[in-house]
Amino acid sequence: MKLSISTLGEFDIKSDGQSILKQSSRTYRLNKLFEYFITFRNKKLLPEMIIDNLLSESESDDPKNMLRTQIFRLRKIIKAFLPEGADESEYLMINFVNGYYCLEIGEKTEIDVDEFEALIHRGDMDMEHDPESAARLYQGAIKLYKGLYLSDNAYEVWLVPTRNYYQRLYLKTLRKLIELLKEKNENETVVALCEEALLVDPYEESIHINLMEAMLHQGQQKNALNHYEYSMKLLMRELDIKPSAMFTEMLNKIQNHVSKDNPADFNSINSELEDENLLGAMQCNIDSFKFLLNLQKRKSFRNDENDYLCIMNINDSNSRKSKELSEILRYSLRKGDVFTYWNQSQILMILHDVKDGGIDVVRDRIYSKIRNSSLIKERDVSFSFKPLMQEEPAVQH
Structure with a gap:
């Protein structure tokens, strides 16, 4: 019999593929203590260090005695995992020697993070002379990563360095595997890999970027655009920060992507370049607006x-x-007009060939649609107009 300990994701201990941890009866403190020993396995731990990390908020007058009691109970739980008469040193054993506690891992116990690191190390060794073997080893490591290290224990400060280490190692390995797959043009595999990775780490920009690039290489421009819009909203809503320039640049890549594998003809050009919806004014990003303005x-x-x-x-x-406001502008302006968001509180427009009184007509039409929609109050909206070719006034000193 062997014990398999899972830490990448939810904490669990299995024997013959069956969880024995979930069947046991443990308090929250005992569970936390067990995870602490697993994290610092095979290392000498002072009782004072354990108390500082796990029992600092306890109201006990004798925290050392409290720790001894909990470790006694944890030893009994560990023993219950093992076959009757088994040698504990072959599995898990908490020793106390020279004032230090130490959880020793025996040869019949496997921990997923040890296998995770070993597979990555072997992949790195094979990278130069056997990239296919490296890719297989990296894939094996990535399959082991089910989520953040001890993800069910979210708020412990002592976990942060270890958790961040394995997350960085996972993302670094994922990037290496994606590069190997790109070299072989295995874009379908990259898409599947990134989609699985986003189930584990949905807020990592680089995974979204690699997914969209692989979609483009497969000719899936619409899927890439849909994913860009979805991921942009996800990152801004959940992280409340503006995505990086590398991420936002993907919109240009998607919009400007044209497959050059086949000779150009008018039908393919219309299919690739023409907007599906030609009604109303055109909305674009700020870079496209700059190009059109010039x-x-x-x-x-x-x-x-x-x-x-x-x-x-x-x-x-x-x-x-913003979405509802964009619809108001799209159908208040004319087909030859263009608009974009400068920021959340300002919108820029190019109004093409405005005749006498045309500015008032545009403004009144927008105000009318705003009143009908009840989206925002009319008094909260104002306009500034300037002829495109008007010279700027000189600055007076």
Whole structure:
């Protein structure tokens, strides 16, 4: 009989594939003590250190005696895991020698983190001369990672360094495996790998980026765009921070992605480049807006067109209203107009060839749709207009 201890994800101990930990009766403190010994296995631990980490909030007048009692009870639980008459030193044994406690792991006990690190080390050794073997070893390690180290014990400070170490090692190994798969153009495998990884770590940007890139290589532009929109909302909602420039740059890659494997013809060009919805004004990101703004300025040098740049200021900057507000602008402006979000409280617009009184018409139409929608109050919205080719006034000193 062998014991298998799982720590990557939920803590469990199995024998012959069956959990024996869940069948046992343990208090929260005993469970925490057990996890502490597993984390610092084969290391000498002073009683004072254990008390500081696990019993500092206890109201006991004699914390050392309390620790001794808990360790006595934990030893009985460990013994109950083992076959009758088994040598404890072959499995798990808590010793007390020269003032130190130590959980010693015997040859009949396996811990997933030890196998996890061993597979990665072997993969690193094979990387140069046998990348296929390295990929198999990395895949084996990644399958062992079911979540954060001792994920069911979320709030212990002493766990943070160990938990962060294994998470970093997992992500580093995942990146190495993805690079090996990319070299062989195994994009379908990369997609499946990233989708599984996101079940474990849904907030890691690099996994989302690799997933979208692999989708693009498979020609799945719509799937990549859908995933970008989903992951952007997820990261901003859960982490409350703006994603990195590398992440946001994926939108440009997705929007500008065109497969060049087949010769160009008008049908393929229309299929790849034309928007599905040509109704109303066009919404774009800030980089595309910059490009269109400069293009329109260049055209205005030759054509007699009255183009305007407009700033729409919104006092109520609730980001959850942006989708509804975009719909209002899309159908208040004309097909030749363009708009983008400068920030949560300002929207930029290019109004193409505005005739006499056209500015008032645009403003009134937007105000009318805002009133009808009850989305935001009319008094919370204001506009600034400037002819696209107007020279800026000189600064007076």
